[in-house]
Amino acid sequence: MTELHEVVAQREFAYSRRDFDRVRRLLFERAGIRLADSKDAMVYSRLARRLRILKLTRFKDYLAMVAHNHQEQEHFVNALTTNLTSFFREPHHFEALSTYLKQHPNTKRIWCSASSTGEEPYSIAMTVASVFGTFTPPVSIVATDIDSRVLQKAAAGIYSASGIEQLPPHYREQFFYKGKGAQLGKVRVADELRRMVQFETLNLMSPTWDIESPIDIIFCRNVMIYFDRDTQRKILFRMVKLMTPEGMYVAGHSENFTMYPELVRPMGKTIYRPVN
């Protein structure tokens, strides 16, 4: 009789359910991000690289280190954030931005609050530059994210050429340099456009935000979905307090705040006006 053996894939590092739960707790405390039960394999693969670099063999030891080491906390959060983004993602928001700027030529400040690798704030900058017809408009754009690694990529402004294929040709020509030689297949954001965006690290969970106000427009897209209801309301409340009464708050496609009429009122598809 043939004996059946269950084949269990041997993992490189010791990783238990308790470790996963600890990761979830630490990530929630540090970044407000709630990880679903189903994410345990993702956690393993994203953090394994850190254990390898640190020459550790057990997640338990790694997590003890994260609890006390500020620098490692940054790597920990960087490894676990989801940074998916693209140029002109949800294009109707940029049409709304263009209309808003034409109707409110006195707009002074735009905050892109979870900017990831930069495609979103540069899309904002392209829209602003197009409306004002200059690379030095009277509008400042601040782009922030918790993840220092994505902000480095954003500041460098180098992307795969395929990422801008869907842009109108005059945008590609006006706002990007084409890579040559070793940089073939890449594009770089034009220096004038890069200078329009100021990148800073900012954790939306921090009790204070180092950000100038009043702010006319806040882009806060596809980040609130990672937070629980209570955290979402707190962040929305704080953002609304920073905004001009005529301002515009832009949310992600699956983020809905109609249940907070005391804070915001809908003024378009996933776009809100602050109540303050």
Ligand SMILES: C[S@@+](CC[C@H](N)C(=O)[O-])C[C@H]1O[C@@H](n2cnc3c(N)ncnc32)[C@H](O)[C@@H]1O
């Ligand atoms: C899915 S990306 C969205 C990027 C962009 N807003 C968009 O819609 O294309 C989510 C971003 O939120 C950032 N993030 C997660 N938690 C954060 C926090 N507590 N404070 C600030 N940014 C955070 C992540 O680092 C990531 O870059």
